[in-house]
Amino acid sequence: MTTLDYVKVILEKVSFDAKLFEKELRKAIKTLLIEEIKELRAWCSEQFGRMYNQVIEKCFNKMRRKKVVMVA
Numbered sequence: 001m002t003t004l005d006y007v008k009v010i011l012e013k014v015s016f017d018a019k020l021f022e023k024e025l026r027k028a029i030k031t032l033l034i035e036e037i038k039e040l041r042a043w044c045s046e047q048f049g050r051m052y053n054q055v056i057e058k059c060f061n062k063m064r065r066k067k068v069v070m071v072a
Contacts, residue, residue, distance in 0.1 A: 004036045008043060015048060022055045029063045037063065 007028040014020040025044070029037055037060075044056045 004032060004040060007032065007040065011044070011048070015051070018052060018055060021048070021052055022059060025055065025059045029059060 007024075010024050011021060011028070014024050028040060032040060041056070041060050045053075048056065
């Protein structure tokens with residue numbers, strides 16, 4: 001099982017609670033590689049977009065800003 005697969009399992013298990021989902025999503029974004037993060041974003045939008053679209057956008061947008069600051 002890859003790290004990305006493990007993250008998906010965790011997110012499915014905590015999807016009953018918005019705060020827990022956000023916490024685990026933030027942790028996942030910190031640990032995954034860029035390509036894995038892109039795949040995770042697509043998967044999250046597909047699986048949880050209706051329920052947690054705002055949380056997903058918030059987490060991934062925050063990640064994008066941090067990456068830009070680190071590169072600059």
